[in-house]
Amino acid sequence: DVKVTQSSRYLVKRTGEKVFLECVQDMDHENMFWYRQDPGLGLRLIYFSYDVKMKEKGDIPEGYSVSREKKERFSLILESASTNQTSMYLCASRAGQAHYGYTFGSGTRLTVV
C-alpha cells in the first residue's frame, strides 16, 4: 500500500513564525497535493505538483508556498503564520494515471496562536 507520511500530527506555532509542513510518499508517485480542511468549508486545494521542481497554485495559495526538490517529498511553507491559517492540513499523492484516486497522509492539525 502507498504510504503518505506527514511529519507532525499536531503543531502549535506563534503568529509570524515561518512554518514548514513536510510530506513524504513511498510509491514513486508523480503527483502530490496540499489541502486544508475546515468545518463547513470542506477540502480546499492550496498547491499541487506534477513533478519534481514543478508547482501549481490551487484555489487558496495566498500565504503559502511549496517546495518539491525530490520526487518523494512535498513541503508546504507558511511564510508568516497567521491565526486564520489554523486548520487541518492534508497531504495527498497520486500515481500519474488520471483515474486513480488520492492517498492521503494522516494530517497535521496546526494551531497558530
Place this chain on the structure above:
Amino acid sequence: QKEVEQNSGPLSVPEGAIASLNCTYSDRVSQSFFWYRQYSGKSPELIMSIYSNGDKEDGRFTAQLNKASQYVSLLIRDSQPSDSATYLCAVNRVNRDDKIIFGKGTRLHILP
C-alpha cells in the same frame, strides 16, 4: 452551481439497514468518481472508485454512477456502527485540469 454537491446530513440509519448517500456533479466531462470515508479527526480514506455507468460492488459497499443524470451514489448494506463517519464524494476532471474536486461530505450516523 457547486461542482460537487452532497447533502451535509446528518443521515441517521438504524444498524443493519441500508445507508444511501448521494452526490451530484456539474461538469459533464468528469470521468472518474470516488467515495472517501473520513472518521472524526482522521484523514480521508478511499473506499470506492467508479468510472463506468452502472453499479460496482465491493463487499457491503455499492457505488452507482449515472453520467446522463450526473449522479453518483454509495450504498452501504448491513450498516454497522463503525460505518458512522463523513463520506466525501469526489470527481476527477480527467480531460480538463486533471484535479479531483471534493464535495463537502455527508455525515452518516448508524444508530445501534
